[in-house]
Amino acid sequence: MNRSTISPARTLAATAVLGLTLLPAACTAGSEAAPEDGAAPATDAAALTVEDPWAKAVDDGMTAVFGTLTNTSGHDVRLVSAESAAAGSTELHEFVDEGGSPVMQEAGDGLLVPAETSFTLEPGGPHVMLLGVTDPLEPGEEVTVAVTAEDGSELEITAPVRSFDGANESYGQDGDAQDGSMDSMDHSDQDAGDGSDHGEDM
Amino acid sequence: MTADPVQPEQLPADGPGPGRPSRRGFLRGGATFLGGAIGGAAATFGGTAAWGATRPSSSSSEAPDQAGRATVAFRGPRQPGVGTTPQAFATLLALDLVDGSDRESLVRLMRIWTDDAERLMAGRPGLADTEPELAAVPARLTVTVGYGPGVFAAADLPGRAPAWLRPLPSFGVDRLADAWSGGDLLLQVCADDPVTVSHAARVLVKQARTFARPRWLQRGFRNSPGTVAPGTTWRNPMGQVDGTGNIDPAAEPHLIWHPDGSAGWLAGGTSAVVRRIAMDLDRWDEVDRAGRENTIGRRLSDGSPLTGRHEHDTPDLEAKGPNGFGVIDAAAHIRRSRTQDPHERFLRRPYGYDDGPGDTGLVFVSYQADIDRQFLPVQRRLDELDLLNEWTTPIGSAIFAVPPGVGPGEYLGQALLEG
Numbered sequence: 001m002n003r004s005t006i007s008p009a010r011t012l013a014a015t016a017v018l019g020l021t022l023l024p025a026a027c028t029a030g031s032e033a034a035p036e037d038g039a040a041p042a043t044d045a046a047a048l049t050v051e052d053p054w055a056k057a058v059d060d061g062m063t064a065v066f067g068t069l070t071n072t073s074g075h076d077v078r079l080v081s082a083e084s085a086a087a088g089s090t091e092l093h094e095f096v097d098e099g100g101s102p103v104m105q106e107a108g109d110g111l112l113v114p115a116e117t118s119f120t121l122e123p124g125g126p127h128v129m130l131l132g133v134t135d136p137l138e139p140g141e142e143v144t145v146a147v148t149a150e151d152g153s154e155l156e157i158t159a160p161v162r163s164f165d166g167a168n169e170s171y172g173q174d175g176d177a178q179d180g181s182m183d184s185m186d187h188s189d190q191d192a193g194d195g196s197d198h199g200e201d202m
Numbered sequence: 203m204t205a206d207p208v209q210p211e212q213l214p215a216d217g218p219g220p221g222r223p224s225r226r227g228f229l230r231g232g233a234t235f236l237g238g239a240i241g242g243a244a245a246t247f248g249g250t251a252a253w254g255a256t257r258p259s260s261s262s263s264e265a266p267d268q269a270g271r272a273t274v275a276f277r278g279p280r281q282p283g284v285g286t287t288p289q290a291f292a293t294l295l296a297l298d299l300v301d302g303s304d305r306e307s308l309v310r311l312m313r314i315w316t317d318d319a320e321r322l323m324a325g326r327p328g329l330a331d332t333e334p335e336l337a338a339v340p341a342r343l344t345v346t347v348g349y350g351p352g353v354f355a356a357a358d359l360p361g362r363a364p365a366w367l368r369p370l371p372s373f374g375v376d377r378l379a380d381a382w383s384g385g386d387l388l389l390q391v392c393a394d395d396p397v398t399v400s401h402a403a404r405v406l407v408k409q410a411r412t413f414a415r416p417r418w419l420q421r422g423f424r425n426s427p428g429t430v431a432p433g434t435t436w437r438n439p440m441g442q443v444d445g446t447g448n449i450d451p452a453a454e455p456h457l458i459w460h461p462d463g464s465a466g467w468l469a470g471g472t473s474a475v476v477r478r479i480a481m482d483l484d485r486w487d488e489v490d491r492a493g494r495e496n497t498i499g500r501r502l503s504d505g506s507p508l509t510g511r512h513e514h515d516t517p518d519l520e521a522k523g524p525n526g527f528g529v530i531d532a533a534a535h536i537r538r539s540r541t542q543d544p545h546e547r548f549l550r551r552p553y554g555y556d557d558g559p560g561d562t563g564l565v566f567v568s569y570q571a572d573i574d575r576q577f578l579p580v581q582r583r584l585d586e587l588d589l590l591n592e593w594t595t596p597i598g599s600a601i602f603a604v605p606p607g608v609g610p611g612e613y614l615g616q617a618l619l620e621g
């Protein structure tokens with residue numbers, strides 16, 4: 001009866017396919033939706049879909065990948081690491097409160113995508129951090145990151161690059177653990193994004 | 203199969219579902235690239251009388267935010283915003299490519315605009331949209347992209363530029379300002395809500411900022427949905443019923459678009475002429491009703507020709523009055539703009555503008571397959587003689603090639619940039 005209405009799940013899956021490919025061949029079937037008969041997806045990565053991924057354009061230094069992850073399975077999925085050919089190193093980041101101001105840092109326990117829940121990677125929230133970018137990420141290009149789940153399966157996210165003035169959040173003290181090139185990002189207030197900070201902050 | 207020239211439109215389903223895109227499609231019939239996106243063709247409307255008129259609205263059962271929720275399909279053999287029944291509000295923007303632009307950067311820009319246009323027209327935010335809530339009201343949003351001569355130079359494809367893609371010759375009536383003329387890229391953004399237009403234009407310009415800088419921006423208006431009876435032709439700021447003698451895109455698509463199956467990257471494409479034409483309304487005020495009607499050759503009351511009774515009666519250019527002169531003046535606008543040559547016709551899609559006292563006029567927009575063959579002869583005739591010239595002055599002029607629509611998996615201009 002409601003034939004004319006596309007269910008949100010289908011819309012989501014259709015959109016996700018555009019920006020998402022899964023690395024292991026075994027995951028292909030799981031990339032669109034959870035298996036129909038309740039069987040668990042073969043891997044953690046296969047339980048996830050990505051909607052509307054994008055990355056902030058940057059000439060060099062740091063940037064991030066955002067998007068909405070949806071866990072279509074009945075069990076939680078924990079993402080533990082990330083990798084990208086476009087960056088010197090790639091980390092999973094979250095925000096913590098440091099003396100009343102939010103700062104980002106590497107997510108110690110990874111990022112948890114609870115069962116049957118959508119999880120948004122967004123400026124000011126959890127994100128996939130690209131550090132030590134040397135080749136410009138130009139608007140209209142795509143950047144690919146592979147996010148690894150606890151079981152070792154990988155979710156490949158292809159994120160279109162877009163101009164963006166936000167996402168200038170400050171880097172927490174834990175960021176000091178990074179290499180020396182990160183020091184310039186180690187500011188503690190929010191008036192980043194202008195002057196010398198431009199384009200270098202997340 | 204002949205594709206429908208008019209972009210399929212969708213009206214929302216009856217029940218208001220917050221933020222829920224409805225799939226109950228109201229098609230104008232014909233082929234569509236929509237595939238599974240359209241659930242059912244609940245009604246068909248269109249035809250000569252409907253085009254250019256405020257879109258029909260239906261029964262009292264319609265949702266109160268019906269106009270806001272209606273969408274126009276983005277993908278199809280032709281770009282939306284040409285055959286689309288004119289929406290209430292338009293922003294036309296010309297941009298100039300930054301130095302160092304090349305084919306590669308154009309491809310990136312076109313990928314971005316394709317993605318943004320598709321999302322926004324569906325009522326979804328663009329990627330990296332900083333005001334995503336503003337995208338929730340599509341209101342028949344259309345985004346139409348055109349290429350000025352600069353695109354072909356930047357892409358190093360001079361041989362691909364259509365012969366007619368050059369600034370119009372200057373006319374005696376012209377008082378053109380650089381600030382309103384030219385441009386490498388055109389964005390025509392139209393919707394039935396000005397908030398929607400503003401947001402969409404901002405997203406598109408913002409995401410283009412590393413590629414191109416705005417050159418001029420013209421805002422225009424027509425009647426809002428629900429304010430005039432369905433089928434009513436709009437009135438321009440001079441009070442004239444404007445659009446009666448327009449062509450019907452569904453009936454004569456060849457006048458507008460290069461045939462879908464034809465050779466070359468322009469198949470399914472068209473051209474846009476954008477002229478900013480100032481109206482001297484203060485001096486128009488001095489003209490009595492008879493003089494005003496004589497200027498056009500049509501009545502102000504209902505747009506009927508001075509030789510007929512109803513708006514859509516065919517004007518009789520031969521009819522003589524009691525003293526032997528033509529009932530329709532020898533220099534009346536409709537006499538001068540009409541020609542015997544069936545090719546010298548095109549689609550007019552103008553908007554009114556009002557930027558303050560003394561600054562009112564028409565954002566004249568026309569679409570035609572070939573500017574030289576169709577538009578120029580008419581413009582020349584009007585330049586030579588047209589009573590209307592006494593009160594109207596072109597102050598801006600720009601021309602663009604409008605690439606075809608975007609098929610599944612494609613981006614705007616792909617046939618040109620990769621072909």
Ligand code: HEM
Pocket residue numbers: 438440442443444445446447448477479480481498500535536539540563564566577580581584590594
């Ligand atoms: C401010 C400028 C203009 C105003 C106020 C204006 C107004 C009108 C009006 C009221 C009509 C009669 C109703 C209709 O058929 O739409 C008309 C017809 C027409 N106008 Fe204009 N017009 C303007 C400029 C132009 C220009 C620049 C062109 C083309 C170069 C043009 C071409 C036509 C044509 C082709 C028709 C239809 C003639 C027919 O077949 O009956 N107009 N215009």
Ligand SMILES: [Cu+2]
Pocket residue numbers: 064093094104105127129202
């Ligand atoms: Cu970060």
